[in-house]
Amino acid sequence: MIPTRFCWTKLETLATEVFKQTGVSAAKAKVVAESLVHADLRGIESHGLSRMPIYVKRIEAGLIERVEEPQLVIQEGATALVDGKNQLGAVVGLMALEQAIKLARQTGIGFVGVRHSNHFGTCSYYAERAIAEGLILLALTNAPESMAPSGGIRPFLGTNPIAVGIPAGQEPSFLLDMATSVTARGKIVMAAKKGEAIPADWAIDKDGMPTTKPEQALLGSLLPIGGAKGYGLAMFIDLLCGLLTGAAFGPGVKSLYDNWEHPQNVGHIFFVIDIQRFMPLPVFQQNMDEYIRQVKSGPKKEGTSEILIPGEIESRKRQERLKNGIPYSANVVEELTQLCATYGINFGDAQLTS
Amino acid sequence: MIPTRFCWTKLETLATEVFKQTGVSAAKAKVVAESLVHADLRGIESHGLSRMPIYVKRIEAGLIERVEEPQLVIQEGATALVDGKNQLGAVVGLMALEQAIKLARQTGIGFVGVRHSNHFGTCSYYAERAIAEGLILLALTNAPESMAPSGGIRPFLGTNPIAVGIPAGQEPSFLLDMATSVTARGKIVMAAKKGEAIPADWAIDKDGMPTTKPEQALLGSLLPIGGAKGYGLAMFIDLLCGLLTGAAFGPGVKSLYDNWEHPQNVGHIFFVIDIQRFMPLPVFQQNMDEYIRQVKSGPKKEGTSEILIPGEIESRKRQERLKNGIPYSANVVEELTQLCATYGINFGDAQLTS
Numbered sequence: 001m002i003p004t005r006f007c008w009t010k011l012e013t014l015a016t017e018v019f020k021q022t023g024v025s026a027a028k029a030k031v032v033a034e035s036l037v038h039a040d041l042r043g044i045e046s047h048g049l050s051r052m053p054i055y056v057k058r059i060e061a062g063l064i065e066r067v068e069e070p071q072l073v074i075q076e077g078a079t080a081l082v083d084g085k086n087q088l089g090a091v092v093g094l095m096a097l098e099q100a101i102k103l104a105r106q107t108g109i110g111f112v113g114v115r116h117s118n119h120f121g122t123c124s125y126y127a128e129r130a131i132a133e134g135l136i137l138l139a140l141t142n143a144p145e146s147m148a149p150s151g152g153i154r155p156f157l158g159t160n161p162i163a164v165g166i167p168a169g170q171e172p173s174f175l176l177d178m179a180t181s182v183t184a185r186g187k188i189v190m191a192a193k194k195g196e197a198i199p200a201d202w203a204i205d206k207d208g209m210p211t212t213k214p215e216q217a218l219l220g221s222l223l224p225i226g227g228a229k230g231y232g233l234a235m236f237i238d239l240l241c242g243l244l245t246g247a248a249f250g251p252g253v254k255s256l257y258d259n260w261e262h263p264q265n266v267g268h269i270f271f272v273i274d275i276q277r278f279m280p281l282p283v284f285q286q287n288m289d290e291y292i293r294q295v296k297s298g299p300k301k302e303g304t305s306e307i308l309i310p311g312e313i314e315s316r317k318r319q320e321r322l323k324n325g326i327p328y329s330a331n332v333v334e335e336l337t338q339l340c341a342t343y344g345i346n347f348g349d350a351q352l353t354s
Numbered sequence: 355m356i357p358t359r360f361c362w363t364k365l366e367t368l369a370t371e372v373f374k375q376t377g378v379s380a381a382k383a384k385v386v387a388e389s390l391v392h393a394d395l396r397g398i399e400s401h402g403l404s405r406m407p408i409y410v411k412r413i414e415a416g417l418i419e420r421v422e423e424p425q426l427v428i429q430e431g432a433t434a435l436v437d438g439k440n441q442l443g444a445v446v447g448l449m450a451l452e453q454a455i456k457l458a459r460q461t462g463i464g465f466v467g468v469r470h471s472n473h474f475g476t477c478s479y480y481a482e483r484a485i486a487e488g489l490i491l492l493a494l495t496n497a498p499e500s501m502a503p504s505g506g507i508r509p510f511l512g513t514n515p516i517a518v519g520i521p522a523g524q525e526p527s528f529l530l531d532m533a534t535s536v537t538a539r540g541k542i543v544m545a546a547k548k549g550e551a552i553p554a555d556w557a558i559d560k561d562g563m564p565t566t567k568p569e570q571a572l573l574g575s576l577l578p579i580g581g582a583k584g585y586g587l588a589m590f591i592d593l594l595c596g597l598l599t600g601a602a603f604g605p606g607v608k609s610l611y612d613n614w615e616h617p618q619n620v621g622h623i624f625f626v627i628d629i630q631r632f633m634p635l636p637v638f639q640q641n642m643d644e645y646i647r648q649v650k651s652g653p654k655k656e657g658t659s660e661i662l663i664p665g666e667i668e669s670r671k672r673q674e675r676l677k678n679g680i681p682y683s684a685n686v687v688e689e690l691t692q693l694c695a696t697y698g699i700n701f702g703d704a705q706l707t708s
Contacts, residue, residue, distance in 0.1 A: 024458050079631045080430035089669030108430030111463045113632060136598075149649050151658035156649060164590040174593060176586035208655030226579025232530035232664035235649075236518040239528060242642050244490070244632050250648060276466060277433045278598050287597050294604060295510060295589075301562030304505035310586035 004333065005325030010350035012037045012294035014340065015052060021343040022059045023066040028091045035090035035121040038128070040326045043317035044177075046186050047122040050332045053339045054256055055088065055119075063263055064088055064118055070095045076111075078107040081245060082114045086263045089120030096270045097126045097137070104135060114268040117275035118291025119143075124177040124314065128272065131173045132152075134281045136273040139163040142241040142266060145251040147181055150220035150231045153208035155221045156250050159184065160237035165311075167275075169285030171292040175311025180234040181222040188214045188222075241267035258320045325352035358687065359679030364704035366391045368694065369406060372545075373442075375697040376413045377420040382445045389444035389475040392482070392678045397671035398531075400540050404686045407693045408610055409442065409473075417617055418472055424449045431590055432461040435599060436468045440617045443474030449479045449671040450624050451491070458489060458626035467599035468622040470593025473497075473610045478531040478668065480624065485527045488635045490627040492518040496595040496614075496620060499605040501535055502575035504585045507562035509575045510604050513538065514591035521629075523639030525646040529665025534588040535576040541578075542568045595621035679706035 012033045019029030032055065040048030058064045065086040074081040080099050084092035096112045103110030123139045130137035143158025159179040166174040183202045191198045192214035200210045203217035211217050224230025242249025247267025255262045275284045296307050328336070333347070340347040366387045373383030386409065394402030412418045419440040428435040434453050438446035450466045457464030477493045484491030497512025513533040514635045520528040545552045546568035554564045557571035565571050578584025596603025601621025608618045629638045650661050682690070687701070694701040 075630065076631055077463070079462035079628075081632055102700065107461055107463075108433035109431070109465045111462050111627065128697075136594075149652060149661050151655055151661045152649075152652045153655050154653050156652060162587075164586075166590070166593050174590065176590055178580075178583045178586060182580065208658075225583050226532075226536065228664070229532045229579050232518075232532060233516075235664065236520070236528065236530055239520050239642070239645070240490075240627075243638065243645060244627075244629065246633065252393055273465065273594075273598075274433075275598065277428065278435055279600065284597065288593070289604065291593070293596060295506075296508045298503060298510060299508050301505055301507050301558075304562075307503050307505045310582070310589065328406075 003327040003329070004329050005352045006350045007325055007352045008037050008041055008322060011040070011049060011326065014347065015049060015347060017345055018052065018056065018059035018340060018343050020236070022056055024059065026090065028088060031094050032088045032121075035094075035125045037326075038125045039122040040121070041318045041321045042124060042314035043321070044122050044124070044314065045186050045328075045332070046184060049328070049336060051119070051121070053335055056339060058118070059088075061260060063260065072099065075099070078103050078109045078111055080110070080112045082112060084114055084117035086116050086118065086265075089118035089266065090125065092117040093120035093126055093268060093270075096254045096268060097129060097139075097244070097272075100137075100270040100272040101130065101133060101135060104274040108274050108277040110272040112270045113240070114137065114270070115265070116263070117247070117266045117268055118264045119266060120268060122166070122177060123161055123163030124175055124311070127163050127175050127177065130272055131165045131167040131175065134167055135273060136167070136275060137163070137165045138269075138271040138273075140237045140241050140269040142247070142249060142253055143236045144253045144264070146185055146222045146232060146253040147224055147231070148204065148208065149235075150224075150228045153204070153206060157224075157234040157238055158229070158253060159222060160234040160241070162233070162237060166288065167281075167285060168288035168292055169282070171289045172309060172312050173211045174288070174292075174309055177311070180224055180230045180237065181223055182230075183222065185218075185222060188217050192292060235305040240269050245269070249256070357393045357681040357683070359681050359706045360704045361679055361706045362391050362395055362640060362676060365394070365680065368699060368701065368704050369403060371411065371699055372406065372694060372697050376410055378413065382442060385448050386442045386444045386475075389448075389682075390553050392479045393476040395672045395675045396476070396478060396611070397675070398476050398478070398666035398668065399686070400538060403682070403690060405473070407689055410693060412472070412610070413442075415614060417614065423480075426453065429453070432457050432463045432465055434464070434466045436466060438468055440470050440472065440619075443472035443620065444479065446471040446476035447480055447622060447624075450622060451483060451493075451626075454491075454549065454624040454626040455484065455487060458628040460592075462628050462631040462663035464624070464626040466624045467594070468624070469599040469601035469619070470617070471601070471620045471622055472618045473620060474622060476531060477515055478519070478529055478665070481517050481529050481531065484626055485519045485521040485529065488521055488629060490629060491517070491519045492623075492625040492627075494591045494595050494623040496592045496601070496603060496607055498607045498609040498618070500539055500576045501578055501585070501588060502558065502562065503589075504540070504578075504582045507558070507560060507575065511578075511585070511588040511592055512607060513576060514588040514595070516587070516591060520642065521639060522642035522646055523636070525643045526663060526669045528642070528663055529669070531665070534578055534584045534591065536579050536584075537576065538577060539572075542571050546572060553620030594623050599623070600635075634678060
């Protein structure tokens with residue numbers, strides 16, 4: 001059976017409407033809807049509209065604020081600190097990104113820390129915007145506990161992702177968006193549902209031993225990439241996003257799904273570089289194109305049809321989905337249909353009519 | 355047999371003298387000597403005085419400049435670009451770091467790119483200095499080709515390290531200094547010498563296949579941490595250090611050991627954050643201490659005596675070696691003895707007299 005495909009513009013409109021009905025402003029609703037559909041377009045389903053139900057649930061539970069605005073607490077030189085005022089993460093993130101871009105235009109660099117935020121969607125949402133403005137973005141965020149320190153057995157660090165966007169010219173831009181864990185918890189949940197074994201480097205059990213059993217892994221911790229290296233990367237991200245900004249850190253960052261008493265208090269860092277301080281943008285973009293062509297034209301391993309640049313798969317998927325629509329799994333369709341119905345909206349209306 | 359131990363101050367004096375005799379100024383000679391002994395004190399032998407012979411050889415071959423000074427090409431807002439003028443890497447690196455620190459004091463952030471530099475030693479040398487000034491440092495450098503892109507078989511990227519220094523108060527500061535490859539080429543060379551197999555995730559052979567044979571690995575490529583993730587990290591570091599600064603990038607960065615026709619043209623990034631723009635330094639340091647204590651006091655895996663913070667092992671080794679001296683392997687002692695003799699210096703004079 002070919003899955004039903006949905007039209008991204010209709011999805012944005014529909015998701016905007018849902019968020020508006022929860023009591024957030026039209027402008028904020030649009031940003032969050034955009035951020036989620038952006039992820040679905042790039043094939044990052046885990047950060048797409050499948051997150052809408054949990055966002056809505058937290059708004060309705062009063063754990064995400066509807067009415068306040070993110071606030072600029074400090075702005076001095078090339079740095080700023082934003083208090084997210086517990087708004088929807090994408091709203092806070094976009095405001096902070098815009099601040100970082102403004103600073104970068106003024107001083108060459110913008111470094112913005114954020115506290116009191118929430119899950120802010122996929123980092124690539126921000127990277128794509130910076131790229132469109134001819135800027136380099138380094139974005140970091142902390143996340144709820146899921147990884148133990150090296151040698152430890154209890155989760156302390158989040159999967160704390162790092163994203164980097166660097167604009168090219170004709171070639172697809174460089175867009176790295178990666179968690180510092182080997183894999184996402186969601187993939188282990190999926191393996192457990194299917195009764196499949198997981199690779200031994202994904203997770204440890206509650207005693208700190210490597211495990212291929214997803215049920216044991218879910219009681220334990222995710223493993224970082226590169227052992228102690230990934231542990232160090234995840235910790236540096238937590239220290240900047242959490243400690244430096246005054247947000248929560250380590251196990252203090254509350255779970256999006258499991259904590260119904262406190263706001264998440266996630267912290268982010270947006271660091272924007274104005275390329276033009278170093279060389280004219282067209283020259284840089286041309287150099288990027290040459291770099292990418294050089295990488296892609298190198299000799300390939302047997303069975304590899306093409307060498308890819310970070311973000312290239314997602315950018316192709318986006319092109320395809322802009323044209324042919326976004327497919328959702330049956331359970332996501334069901335969940336979104338139910339959620340929309342609660343607000344008197346028919347999710348099926350977003351189906352692509354060919 | 356207990357290896358002979360050497361006194362770090364005497365080593366610094368002696369190495370300074372050697373570099374002076376190659377024709378570089380006393381000030382520059384001292385910086386490079388300091389940087390190398392710093393690495394030996396921290397137990398990073400691969401970046402210690404064992405590099406002195408190759409540095410000297412490149413100076414004598416005219417591939418590292420003796421007399422010019424690194425030059426500030428651009429300084430605008432919070433950014434600067436340094437032309438290393440093909441000076442010794444540590445001299446260039448330290449000048450760029452000082453510039454980044456100056457900018458950070460002025461605007462909260464200092465972002466300095468560097469081109470026309472050389473191997474600049476261990477990143478922790480710079481991180482330690484930033485930490486001592488109560489600043490956060492993120493340092494990046496590119497390096498000669500040793501890793502293939504994911505799906506490729508010919509080395510394109512260097513082991514491009516990332517270093518982060520974050521000051522604590524009473525507890526040891528956070529000091530992450532890691533290559534983006536799983537291991538160093540030197541460890542594979544060592545395994546080959548000993549006739550030992552290597553782990554299958556260290557390298558691929560010339561056809562891109564995983565190998566446990568060090569000889570095959572040396573004809574192939576190192577593997578990045580976390581597969582495509584480490585590939586992406588190494589590439590972003592190359593794009594900032596190489597492309598943005600106008601330094602060499604990819605296979606354009608020349609080998610320290612194997613290229614005797616061209617300067618290396620390494621590129622670096624120094625990014626300094628002034629903590630005090632966000633909160634008073636003592637508050638931050640106290641929070642760091644609490645964070646570190648929280649991590650270290652977590653439950654441990656059986657057989658793990660202690661949870662460690664990035665840089666903690668090295669910092670302890672440093673304390674021990676400051677007191678008890680630095681041991682060198684017999685072949686390093688021999689090589690350094692020969693090199694020193696060429697300049698009429700007795701390496702044995704640096705031995706620790708108890």
